[in-house]
Structures are given as C-alpha cells and as structure tokens.
Amino acid sequence: MNMAEPIDNGVLFPAYSKYPVSLIKGNGSRLWDDQGKEYLDFMSGIAVCNLGHVPLKIKRRIQEQLEQVWHVSNLFHIPNQQKLAQMLTAHSCADLVFFCNSGAEANEAAIKCARRYHQRVLGNGRYEIITFEKSFHGRTMATLTATGQDKVKDGFFPLPEGFAYARYNDIQSVEDRITERTAAIMLELVQGEGGVYAADPEFVTRLSVLCKERGLLLMIDEVQTGMGRTGKLFAYEHYGIEPDIITLAKGLASGFPIGAMMGKKKLRDAFSPGSHASTFGGAPLAAAAGLATLETILEERLCERAEQMGAYALQRLQEQLQSYSIVQSVRGLGLLIGLECREPIAPVIQELLLHGLLVLAAGTHVIRFMPSLYITKEEIDQAVDIVSTVLERR
Numbered sequence: 001m002n003m004a005e006p007i008d009n010g011v012l013f014p015a016y017s018k019y020p021v022s023l024i025k026g027n028g029s030r031l032w033d034d035q036g037k038e039y040l041d042f043m044s045g046i047a048v049c050n051l052g053h054v055p056l057k058i059k060r061r062i063q064e065q066l067e068q069v070w071h072v073s074n075l076f077h078i079p080n081q082q083k084l085a086q087m088l089t090a091h092s093c094a095d096l097v098f099f100c101n102s103g104a105e106a107n108e109a110a111i112k113c114a115r116r117y118h119q120r121v122l123g124n125g126r127y128e129i130i131t132f133e134k135s136f137h138g139r140t141m142a143t144l145t146a147t148g149q150d151k152v153k154d155g156f157f158p159l160p161e162g163f164a165y166a167r168y169n170d171i172q173s174v175e176d177r178i179t180e181r182t183a184a185i186m187l188e189l190v191q192g193e194g195g196v197y198a199a200d201p202e203f204v205t206r207l208s209v210l211c212k213e214r215g216l217l218l219m220i221d222e223v224q225t226g227m228g229r230t231g232k233l234f235a236y237e238h239y240g241i242e243p244d245i246i247t248l249a250k251g252l253a254s255g256f257p258i259g260a261m262m263g264k265k266k267l268r269d270a271f272s273p274g275s276h277a278s279t280f281g282g283a284p285l286a287a288a289a290g291l292a293t294l295e296t297i298l299e300e301r302l303c304e305r306a307e308q309m310g311a312y313a314l315q316r317l318q319e320q321l322q323s324y325s326i327v328q329s330v331r332g333l334g335l336l337i338g339l340e341c342r343e344p345i346a347p348v349i350q351e352l353l354l355h356g357l358l359v360l361a362a363g364t365h366v367i368r369f370m371p372s373l374y375i376t377k378e379e380i381d382q383a384v385d386i387v388s389t390v391l392e393r394r
C-alpha cells in the first residue's frame, strides 16, 4: 500500500488517545500495520488475546458455529454456554455462572448479585461494597464508582451510592470501613490498570477470614488476571482462598466479546427469573469461542507455560534493566509484569512502539507487559533488548 488513508476521519468521539497506527493483521505474537511494519505484541489487546492473534483452534470453532446459528436468546438453552459454565465451575471454586459481554458488566452483575443476596435472600438490607484505592472495575456508572481512581469519575456526578474505599494491603483500613450496611468486599489480586500491584498473601488471607466472620461476600475481579494470565487459571489460586464471586471477561474468549460472573451456590436465589439479564451474554458465537479458549488453555497446560515464561521474563528484565537509573522496580505475577520507572512513561511507550514493541501503561509510571501465553524465550529476549535500547538512552 503506497498512499496511507487518512487515519482519523473525525467522526469518532475522542474517548481514546490513539496511536497513529492501524493494526490490520495478526498472527501469534506478531501484528502488522497498514504500512507493512511488524510489531511484537506484549499487550495482547489489553490481556484479551491470551492465545495470540488469530489462534487456529479458536478460529475453527468460531467458523463451525458461524455455519450453525449465530444468535439465540437466553430464553433458550445454549449448549456451548452450558458446557462453558460446566467447565468454568469444574476448574474453579464457583458453582454458578452468569454470562454477559464485558468486564464492567461482569462486575455490575457481581454488585447486583451481592446486593440482592443480602436484600432478598438474607433479608438484611445491606448494600455497601468496599473496594480499594487504585483499583479498576469498569466504566458503567456502578463500576466506575467502584473504581478507586478519581480520573474515571470526572464529570460523571452524581454517582450511585453504596461504595466505600479502603487502602490496598491494609487490613485495618478495611475493618475501619465495615458498617452494618456492608454487603461485600471487591478487589483485584493484582491491580492491573492501577500499576501492577499484587496483594500481600497475608492481607488476602485476613480479608477472607474477615469476610467469613462478618458475613460479607468476597468478590475477586479476575477480568484481567483470569484465564491463565498470572500462571494459574485464576489469580485467587495463588492465595489459597475461595472467593464467593469471581468476575471474568478479557481473555475468556480470545477476543470475542464475553463476560462472566461466577458465584458460590448459596448465591443461586439472588437472581430469580427476570431479576437480571443480558441480550447477548453467552450467545452461541461467544460461547463457542469461550469454550474453545478454555479447552485450549487446559489441554495445552498454558497456565504452567505462563508461569515459566513469566518467571523467565521477570528475571531477564531484572537482570538487564535493574541498574538503569530510570528503573525503579520490576515486579509481576506470571505474564502480568510491571516495570516501574522514576518518570512518566508515556513517551517511553511511544518510543517502544516506533521500535516495534507494543506494551501498555499501568498508571503514569509503570510499563505493563502482557504477552500471549504462547510467548517464547526468543520473543521475550527480543522484547527485553528493545526495552533496553530505549531505556538505556534515558
């Protein structure tokens, strides 16, 4: 292609600050733009393409489903949706699944489920959800209110009631916020958008005990950490706890939109017919893509792979970059890795892009690496070299 089309034709709301690049083709950990330039992908569309781009097994299953039927309402049984729910519950501590289309919707379902469980099943009228500073839970009115960052709330007042914010990894600050209105505690076990901060094991253990003692639901937002990203199918497995509610989305169907709220069986009666619903949630195409994704992750032992490659990437980044003056720290869990810098990293990310490496920001000072679970040592070495070249000069 010789003449580049004008990239921004001005008819989209400017809700994103976009790079001047159109990625039009992908394969595995590689992407190509419309000028033919190749990129090494260490963001996976924000932890969505955990199996890389255009994974063959998933593509085939979507193609098969395309030939059968695309959409039927949730007023009918959807066999692949049932199978996906069966498999998710067999491989987690949850017993029940509600399907929707995104992370925000999964968390919205969790918030609604917690409130309705307390109000209709237990009859205690509780509604408040405690969340954490620097958390991220989505962009709907309830989930942006749940999010512990002011920037997502700017200009959207009034916000829904019923949220309180505690300090991450500070059990006393959680206890201080529990009242007779508290229904649940919701958190990420690695804060992804907030800066790649992992929860302390001791904090999580005490949180779990606290929830049991006070009759609160423990809700873990695994929208980013789930589906093998951290080296386990779900991040909560690292912590030896059993959440009451787990939410999923991003990597669940390899790029096909889907979300899920999973819960313990005591929550069954929180939703009666008509109390919550989603037109598209878990419809045939999404369910087929989700089922193929989960089967692939399990069959090919991709969680173990993520654990090993994550350890390798962390070690390589630490060895090569720790001594650079701009580098504050390198940390991570599995293939969710953060490189904290001593200065804002937006210009670094731009430069990495010019060098053909796609990474994400997490907050203002952390570069976030989330490659495909199929990433190889060679690709990790290549990425580390590019980061090294760019940071060395700063």
Ligand SMILES: *Cc1c(COP(=O)(O)O)cnc(C)c1O
Pocket: 101, 102, 103, 104, 105, 107, 136, 137, 138, 139, 188, 192, 193, 221, 222, 223, 224, 225, 249, 250
């Ligand atoms: C991305 C994300 C969400 C929101 O997901 P959407 O699909 O964009 O609505 C919620 N929670 C966490 C932890 C996320 O990373």
